Amino acid sequence: MNVDCKDIQELIKAKNLKVTPQRIVVLEAIYSLQNHPTAEQIIDFIHQKHPSIAVGTVYKTLDTFVGHGVIRKVLTDEDIMRYDGILEHHHHLYNESNGEIRDYINEELDEMLKTYFEKNGIEGYKINSITLHINGKSINK
Structure with missing residues (x-):
């Protein structure tokens, strides 16, 4: 899914969240990775370009996004938590x-x-x- 930085900022604002560089980077990672990435995959992706972003920040951001309906959690049969950035019904x-x-x-x-x-x-x-x-x-x- 191709989403630009401006779209990401608008999505974060629409959910009444403060737009921060960390939140933008986390959401960019989810959309770039597609295929319902795990937190670890998101962290690895982010650390390629932004190694200073703390692991805890990524987890907290994911939880915040889920809590505000920016993304959804998807639990696999192996009890692996994945994240879905597509909010339309599917x-x-x-x-x-x-x-x-x-x-x-x-x-x-x-x-x-x-x-x-x-x-x-x-x-x-x-x-x-x-x-x-x-x-x-x-x-x-």
């Missing part, structure tokens, strides 16, 4: 062979799920959103 395809997580958008599936749960519901539970984590393995064709 599902995740988890490749069990290599650990890759891909975004999956399918409006027909979304409508089918919405219709099903509107009709059937879950007793004693109010559904706010539905996001699937689809596990599988790549097949070579």
Whole structure:
């Protein structure tokens, strides 16, 4: 996902957060790395250009971003925390062979799920959103 520095600043401001160089760098890293990076991957990426940014600052910034809805956490089946900078509704395809997580958008599936749960519901539970984590393995064709 290509996002420039100005867009990143506007996104941070829109979430009522102070724009700091560290926050810009962390969000740039998430968008540059794509594919739902781990905190360690984000830190390694940042330290290539900004070795003075503390590891604790990166973790605190990630937590702040999650808490303010700038990014989302994605937990893998191996209990590895990854980060997602795409806020639009989507599902995740988890490749069990290599650990890759891909975004999956399918409006027909979304409508089918919405219709099903509107009709059937879950007793004693109010559904706010539905996001699937689809596990599988790549097949070579």
